[in-house]
Amino acid sequence: MREMAFLGFALVLLGFWAMLTRKNILRIIIGFTIIDSGIHLIIVNLGYLPGRTAPILEKGMRVGDLSKHFVDPIPSALVLTAIVIGLAVTALMLVYAVRIYERKRTLNIDKYRELKW
Amino acid sequence: MLQETVTIIAYAFISLLVITIYGLTLNGLVMKIVARVHGRFGPPLWQPFIDIIKNNAKRTMIYHGTMFFLGPVFRIAGGIGTYLFIPAIHGSEVFANFSFSGDLLLVMYFFFFGQLGMALGAGESGHPYSAIAVSRGLAQMTAFEVPFALSVISLAIQYQTLSITGIVSAQQGGILHWTVFTNPLATVAALIALLGMNMHSPFDIVLAPQEIPIGPPTEFHSAYLGLLQTNRAIFNLAKLVLFMNLYFGGATNILILIIKTFSIYMLSVIVGVSFPRFRTEQSIRFFLGIPTILGILAVIFQKL
C-alpha cells in the first residue's frame, strides 16, 4: 500500500526532524524510535500483497499453491530482527543518557562539545 | 727542451723589464698631466722611478703577520702573471710571453689572483680602513666585471675563439678590422669597465684618499710599498695591453704598443678627472645599468 509507505516515510522524516532539531537527548532518542517505527512500517509494507493473508498455515489449507495466498514472510522476519536490534540500541542510548546526565547534569546535546575539530 | 725553456724565460724577463719601465714612465706622465689640468706644477716625470727605488731600497723591520708579508708578493705575482699570460706584441717572439699556456679566460681569472692576495695581506694588517676598502673594491669589481665579461663573450662570438693571439690576428689588415669599429658596443662596454678596473675617478672610492688614506695598502710601507708600486705599473699596463689586443687591433711593434696603450689610458684619465666620485652602491648600480645593457646588446648583435 502506497499510503502505508508514505506514512512510514513521514515517520522517518519526523524522527529525523526530532533528531536534528531537538536539543534534549531524550527527545533525540524518541526521534530514533519514531524512525524505527517508520522503517518497520516501510519494510512490512513492502512484503504486503493486497488481499493476501498472513503466512501461517491453518488446518485445511492446501499445501502447494500457498504462495498465491500468503504475503511475503521474509520482510516480517527481517522486521522482527530489526525491532529487537532497535530495542537494544534504544536501551543502550538511554543508559548513555542516564550516565551522561550523571556526569554533566544536563540533557542538552549542545553542551556536549568538549571534543571538536 | 731546456734551451727552449730558458729562451722563453729570458724573453719573458725582457718583456717584463720593458713594460715595467714604460709603465712607470706612463704613471709619471699621467701624474704630470693631471697636475697640469688641476693647475699645479706636478711631480717630475721620473718621480715614480725615484719612489720605487727609494721604497725598494728601504729595509723593513716590522710586519703584521705572514699574510701581511705575503700580500704584496701575491699582488705583484698577480700583476706579472697577468701580463705574462697576454701576448703583448703580435708576431713578436720576445713579447709573446707565456700566452701559450692559456686563453682569455685565464687572463680574466688571473686578474683576481693579485686582488685576492692584496686583500688578504691588507686584511691581516688589522686596520679597519683596509678592510673597508677591500670590501668596496671587491664589490665594485664584481660589478664592472659584468659588462667586461659580456664584451668578451661578444668577442668570442665574433671571432669564434678565446685565444688572445687569435683575436689579435683576426683584427689585422687595416684599422677598420679593429674591434672598436667592428663591434663598437662591446668596446664601449669594456672601456667603461676599464674605468672601474683602473679605480680612477669616478670609481676611486676604494682608495678614497680623504678618509681611507690609500685604500687597502694603508698599512704597507717601504719594501712592501715598493712592490705594490711596481705592480701598479705592471698590472696597469697589463690591462691596457689586453684592451689594446682585444679592441684596438693589438700591436705589431713596441711603438704602436706605446701609442695605443697611452691613448687608452688617457681616455680613462680624462673621463676620470671630469666626473665626481661614485659611492660604491652607486657604481654597482651604474655598472649593472647602461654598460651591462650595452654588453648584452653587443652579445645579441653578434649572435644575430
Place this chain on the structure above:
Amino acid sequence: MAKYFVIIILLILLFLIFWNLQKNTAPRNRLDLLSSRYIDQGPREVGSANLVTAVVVAYRGFDTLGEVIVLFLAATGVGFLMQKRQKAYPKSNPASEILRTGSDVLLPVIILTGTYIFLHGHLTPGGGFQGGVVIASGFLLQFLARPESRIKVRKLHFIESISGFFYVLSGLAGLILAGGFLDSRFLPLGKWGELISAGAIPLIYSFIGLKVGSELVGILNNLKGD
C-alpha cells in the same frame, strides 16, 4: 535560524528522495522465487505452520543467532555501563497495595502466557522473542509493585547463560546431526500442526524465549537501580 532552514531544506530533499524511491517501486502482485519457495516448501521442509517462524528460526536462523547476541550485548552493555554508577539514589515511593497484590497474582499467569507464546511459535504468531518479552513484563510488574525488591541476579544470569548455551548447542546439534549449523531438523519433524513438531523449533524458541526474557529482566533490573 539558518540551521533550521538548512535542516528543512535537507529534509525536503530527503523527502523527495523517498518520494522518488516509493514512486518508482512497482507494486507487486506475486511473490518472488525465494519467498514462494519458503511458502511452498517451508511446511514440508521445516514443519512449521508459521512461515515467519520458519524463516526466522530455520532458514535465516543465523540472523536470529545474531539477534540473540545483539540482545545479549544490550544486556551486557547496560550492565557494563551501570556497573560504574555512583552513589545510591533516593528511594522511590512504594507502590499501592492493589498493585502489589495484583502483580503477585498476575506474575505466574504472565509467565505462563509467555511460555505459551514461545512454545507455539511454530504454530501461531509469536515466538521466542515475543514470549520472552511477555515474561519480562511480568517481572516488570513486580518491579513496579515492589521497587525495593531485589531479584536474584545470579540466578537470572544463570538462566540466561544456560539457555544461550543450549541454544548454540542445539545449533551445533543441527551441524552434527542434520544439514548444518542451526538446522532445526535434527529432531524429527513430527506431525504437522502439533505442539511437538517442526523439528527443534519449539526447543530453540524456548531457549530463545528464556534467554530473551532473562536478558530483558536484567536490563530492566539494571535500569531500575538500587
Place this chain on the structure above:
Amino acid sequence: MIMVSFYILGIIILLAAILAIYARNIVTAIISTGVISLLVSILFLLLAAPDVAMTEAAIGSGLTTMVFLYAYNRIRRIRERNDG
C-alpha cells in the same frame, strides 16, 4: 473499511509523533512514542503480519516505553538528589 481505519490511524500516528517531539512533558512524549508503536502494530495487523504486530506491541510500545520511563526516572532522581 480498511482504508478508512488506516487513514484514521495514520493521522493519529502523525499527531502522536508531533506530540512526542513537541510535548512539554517528557513523560507525555514517551507515552506518545509508545502509542505510535502500538498504533503501528495495529497497522501491521492490517498488513497481515501478526508476528510483527505482536513484537512491535510487546517490544516497541511495551518494553521500550518502560525502559524509557525507567531511564527518565533515574535521571529525575539524579536531579532531585542534586537539588536536594
Place this chain on the structure above:
Amino acid sequence: MVEPIYLFIILPVAAFLMGSLHQHLNRWQVFIFFTVLLFSFYLPIPWLIHLLKGGSTAQVFTAGFLPPISINLQIGIEEAFLMTIINLLGIMGAFYLLHHFRGTVYGPILYLVFIMGLNGIIMTRDLFNLFVFMEITSISLYSLITLSGSSENLTAGFKYIIASGIASILFLIGTIYLYYLTGTLNIDVMIASGYKIVGPAGSIALIMLLSAIIVELKQFPVNGWALDIYTASDPGIAAIIAGGSSSAMFFAAYKLLPLWSPSLSSIIAGIGIMTYVLMNLMGLKQVKANRLLGYSSIAQIGLLVGLSALLLHSTPVTGLTTIWIILGGLLINHLLAKAGLFWISGLIKGESLSSWSVLRKYPSLLFIFACLLMALAGLPPFPGFWVKWNIAMQLAQHKQFLWLGFIMLGTLLEAVYFFRWFGLIMKSELTTGIRVRISSLLPIFTGTFLMFFISLTMMNLLSGFNFNMLLPILIATLIFALKLIPGKLKALMTIFIIMFYFYFLLPELSGLYRLFAIIFFPLSALFMIAAMNKPGYRNGYFELLILIVLSLGNLLTSHTSLQFFYSWEVITVATYLIILRGVKRFDTALLYLVFSLAGALMILAGFSYSYAVTGSTFLGILGSSNSQITIYILLVGGFLIKTGAVGVHIWLPGAYAETEDDFSPIISAILSKTGILGLLLVLLLMGKSFAANTELNTILGWIGVLTAFLGALFAIFQEDLKYMLAYSSMGQVGYIVLALALYSHLGWTAALYLAFNHIFFKGILFLAAAGIIQRLGTRKMYEMGGLINRMPLSFLAVLISIIALSGVPPLSGFGSKWLLYNALLEKEWYLQAALAFFASTVAFLYCFRLIHSIFLGQEKTRFRQVKEASLWFLIPQYVLIALIMLISLFPNIIIEPIAQVMADFIPATLSWEGNTLMSSLGYWNGNVIMIITMGVFMIPLIGLLLRVRSMQKVKQFNIVYAAERPDKPETTHVAHNFFPHYQKALGFLVTPLVSKFWAAVSEWCHTIAGVLRNIYTGNGQTYALHIVFMVVLIYILAGV
C-alpha cells in the same frame, strides 16, 4: 582445517557462559578468554595456507539449506587473510587491554562478541546478515568505548550511536528495497541479478546502502563522530576500532563493490580520495595526539576505499592479484601501524603531541614509534613503501593521474604532520608521565616486528627478493645493536665497512657509475675521519651514515626504477634522521624532509608515468615512450629539489648549516651529488633524440645559473659561517646543473669536474668550519677574527680551498670555470655564461669575507687562547688539499677519465696536446700555469726576503686609526655586515620571496585546514546533519 562456523559457536558460547559463571571461573576466565581468542586467530590460518596453495574458496552453509535459501558464509583468500590479521590484532589488543579487564566480566564478553562480529562482517554473504553483524560490532563498541568511564567517553559514544544509528536506518532502507527489486538478500545472487536493480528506485536503494557504508567507513564529511571516538576512547579500544572495525567495514564495502554502478563507483573513489587528502590537510592543525591519529586513520581508510573503487572496477582479472596485494598491504600496514601508535598513546599520560617527548627516555619505544610513523608515511623499508610504489604504478597504468596527484598530496600532508610530531618529540622539552606495562609493550613490539616481516613478504611478492636492498639496513641494525662500542671505534668501523663495500662494488660498476662510486665511497669515508674527534657513543649517527652511504651504492647498481626509488627514499629518511639528531629545532629537519619527500613523489610520478607508457620499471627504457616531456619534467623537477635549485631551495641552508658539524661536509659535498646523479641519469636515459634537443634543457640551464647566482648572492650576506657555506654549496651545485643542462660533451665533463672540485673545496671548508666552531663555540663570523695566528693550518686549508672555489688560477677551480665557459660558449648560451661569470665574481666576495672575518683582522680577546683545530679535522682537510694540488698540477688525471666516460654518450669535443686542453674555442695548460705562477710568486718573494732583517711582528693594536690607537678588537674588526653597499645596490634580489611564498603556502594550508575542520563542531546533531547532507549530495551527484 576447522569449519569457520565454529567461530560462531565457540565465541558466543564462551561469551554466554562467562556472563554467569564468572564467579566460579575466577582465574580461568582470563584463560578461557585468551584460549577463545587464540582459537579465532588460529582458525583462518590453515585456510589461508590452503587457499594460498591454490585451494578453492570454501562456502559454509547454515540451517541445512543452500544459499540463497539460507544464509551462507564464505572463506576465500581475502577473507582468510583479513580474518587472520584482525584476529591477531584482536589477541594483541586483548593483551593490551588486559589490565582494564581485571575485575569486570563485561569487558571481555563484549570484546569477544566484538571480534566475532568482525569475523561475521567479513565472512557473511547475506546483506541482512551483514547488517546484523554490523550492529553486533557497533553495539559492543558502544559499550566498550566507555571503558574508562570519562564524560568525554560518554558524549563521544553518544555521537557515535547517533551516527551509527542513522547509518543503520539507511542500510535497512537500502537493503529492503534491494530485496524488493531482486527478490533475494544473498549478495552473490543480488550481484548476479544486478540487471534488476534499475531505475530510480534501484539507484536510490543503492545510494542508501552506500551512504550507510560511507558513514561506517568514517569518510569525509560524515566522520566527526569518529574523530571524537578516537580522541575519547581508551587507546586500546581506539586501536581495535582503527585497525579491526575499520578494516572489517572496508571489507564489507569491498564485498559490495560489484553492486555499484559506474557513477556510484566514481563517487566512492572521489569520496575516498578526498577523505584522504582533506583529513590529512586538517591533521595539520591538530595538537592532540589521539585525535591526530584519528585523522590519520580516517585518511588511510579513505585511501583504501578510494583505491579499491578506482582499481577494482577497471582491472582485468589477471591484474587483480597485484591489486589485492596492494590493498592488503595497505590495510595491514595501516592496521599494525595505527594500532601500535594508539597503543603507545595509551602509555603516555599527556594528550598533547609534545607530551610524547617522554619517549626519548625509552629509545626502544622511540624507535618503534619512528618505525610506525615511517610505515604510515609510506617510507622504506616498511610495507607502506611497497604499497605506495605500486599504487602509483597501478594508478598510472589506469591513467588515473588526477587521483594519483591527489593521493600524493595527501601522502605529503600526512608526512608533514607526522614528522613534525616526531621532530617535536625529539626536540621539545622532556616531559614525564608514562606508564610502561609489559602487557602493553608486548603487542607494540610484536606488531612492529610483524611489519618488517610483512614488508619482506611484500617485497618478495611485488618485486622479487633483493638482498642488496636489505643489506644497508641490516648492517646499520647490526651496528645499532652493538650499542656500547665507543664512538671512535664505530667511526673506524664505519670507514672500514664503507671501504670494504666499495672494494666489492667497484668491479661491478663501469664508466659513469664508477665515477660516482668514487664520489660516494672513498670521499665520504675520508670525511668520516672527522667523526673520530667527537667523544661519546653517538648512537644512531654512524648507523645512519652507513645506511646512507651503502644506499648510495645501491642507487648506482639499480636496474629498475623501484630499486632506485627505494634507495632514494632510504637515503632521504636516513638523512632526515641524521639532520634531526644534530639540529636544535626540528623545523629545519622537517623542511628538509618535506621537500625531499615532495621531490621523491615527483620522481615516483615520473617513474609511474613511464611505467604507464612502457609497462616496465626497467630504468633503461625510461625514455622509450612518446610522452617523454612529462616524464622529463617530473623527474628533473624531483631531482632539482634534491639539488636545492632556486625556488625549492629553502630547505637547503638550514639542513646544511644546522646539522652536526661533521655531517655538514657529507651532506653538502657528497649528498648534494645524488641530485646531480639523478639529473644525469634522466638526461642519459631519456634517449638522446629527445633529451639532447628538448627546449626544456634551456629552462633547466637557466634554473641552474639562477641558482648559482642567487646562492652566491645569499651567501655574501650571511653572518653565520655555516649558512654562508650552505648557500655557497647551493650556488656551486647550480653551476653543475647548468653544465648538465648543456647536454654536450664539454658541459658534462665540466659538470663532473665541477662536482669533484666542489667536493674537495666544500669538504675542506665545512671541515675547517667544524674545527673552528668546535674550538670557538660560535658560528658568527664577526665574533671571530685574527685566528690566523691561532689556527694557521686551518687558515692555509681555507685559503687554498677558497682559491679553488673562486676559480682563480692556478688551482683546480679555474679548470672547472674554463670548462664551463667553453662549454657554454660552444653551446651559444651567452647570457647564461655572463650571469655565471657574474655569479663567480660574487662568489669571490663571500670567499674573501669568509677568510677575512675569521682569520684576518683583529683577534678577539676571548679567543686568545684557542688552539689549532683538532687533528681529526685537519687530516681529511690536508688529504683534500693534496688532491686539489694534484689535480691543479695535473688536471688530466681527472679530466681525462671524465671526458672518456662522457665520450661514451656524446662525441667528444675536447682534445689534448700534451698537458694542454683544447676546446673548439680556447686552450688551457694547467700544468704550465701552475709552474709559471709559482715562478712569478717566488721571485718577488725571494726579493722581499732578501731585504728583511730581524723581522719583528707588531702588536695587535699597533695601527693608527682615526688619530688614535684602538684598544678594543671588537670596534676595529670590520666584519659585521661586510658588504653594506651590495645590500643597498642588489639587496632587493635577496628578498626571501621564495621563503615567503612557501611560508604563505604553509599558512594557507593551515588556514584552509582550520576553516574546514570547523564542520566538526562537536555537536552530535551537526554530525547527523552531515549524514543527511551527504545522502542528498550523493543523490544529486549520482544524477538519478
